[in-house]
Amino acid sequence: MGWEIAGYREIKGGHLHLDGVSARRLAEHYGTPLFVFSESRVKANVRELLESARRVHPRVRLCYAAKANSLLAILRAVREAGADVEVNSGGELYKALRAGFQPEQIVFNGVSKTFEELEEAIRAEIHAINVDSLAELEMIAHLAERLGKRANVALRLVPEIETGSHAGLQTALLTSKFGLSPSEITKGIQRALAHSRTINLVGLHVHVGSQTPTHEPYARAFAMMWRLALALYRET
Numbered sequence: 001m002g003w004e005i006a007g008y009r010e011i012k013g014g015h016l017h018l019d020g021v022s023a024r025r026l027a028e029h030y031g032t033p034l035f036v037f038s039e040s041r042v043k044a045n046v047r048e049l050l051e052s053a054r055r056v057h058p059r060v061r062l063c064y065a066a067k068a069n070s071l072l073a074i075l076r077a078v079r080e081a082g083a084d085v086e087v088n089s090g091g092e093l094y095k096a097l098r099a100g101f102q103p104e105q106i107v108f109n110g111v112s113k114t115f116e117e118l119e120e121a122i123r124a125e126i127h128a129i130n131v132d133s134l135a136e137l138e139m140i141a142h143l144a145e146r147l148g149k150r151a152n153v154a155l156r157l158v159p160e161i162e163t164g165s166h167a168g169l170q171t172a173l174l175t176s177k178f179g180l181s182p183s184e185i186t187k188g189i190q191r192a193l194a195h196s197r198t199i200n201l202v203g204l205h206v207h208v209g210s211q212t213p214t215h216e217p218y219a220r221a222f223a224m225m226w227r228l229a230l231a232l233y234r235e236t
Contacts, residue, residue: 090114093124107154109130123147132178157228186231
């Protein structure tokens with residue numbers, strides 16, 4: 001059948017097998033409904049993505065979005081396959097650390113981070129907190145000052161790019177509630193440098209949306225990020 005994948009999802013003896021294990025036996029043992037994930041398939045997918053990306057540049061890092069599936073077993077499999085992780089809540093940050101990710105492997109994304117979540121991320125000294133607004137940047141600077149820490153942050157850019165997908169899935173336009181406009185990014189860089197004792201500006205972040213039908217919006221977004229990165233380099 002067309003949906004079978006050799007070695008992962010197969011029909012044997014009239015029964016579905018996952019990773020060589022009978023789905024019928026799993027259901028009999030654990031009961032139903034039952035979710036079954038292939039650890040070997042998860043790891044193979046991660047490694048395939050990493051190998052493809054690193055053929056373009058050896059320093060590419062792949063951050064798995066924990067919101068897709070934050071089961072500890074899945075997070076451990078992703079880590080063991082060589083990926084880093086992106087979290088969207090304090091709970092996901094906690095689980096990422098429990099799964100064995102080092103703080104420098106963790107990026108914290110999301111538009112509604114609480115004071116408590118930001119404090120946890122700052123204390124853990126994670127790789128980056130993606131900042132969605134100038135107000136959030138000031139909040140992080142204040143919390144880092146209180147904690148006696150220097151927070152690693154990246155500024156989220158709204159590149160003003162139409163992607164061609166459904167309007168509700170586009171996050172790269174100024175009508176989006178996410179991120180900073182190009183002019184705000186400039187202010188963000190200036191404020192981060194002004195708070196250099198408590199803020200360590202480590203990069204820029206962009207998310208153009210979901211189900212984008214072509215690569216062209218990504219190319220335009222990366223070009224804008226490159227120009228801003230050059231401006232940041234000149235500032236520092």
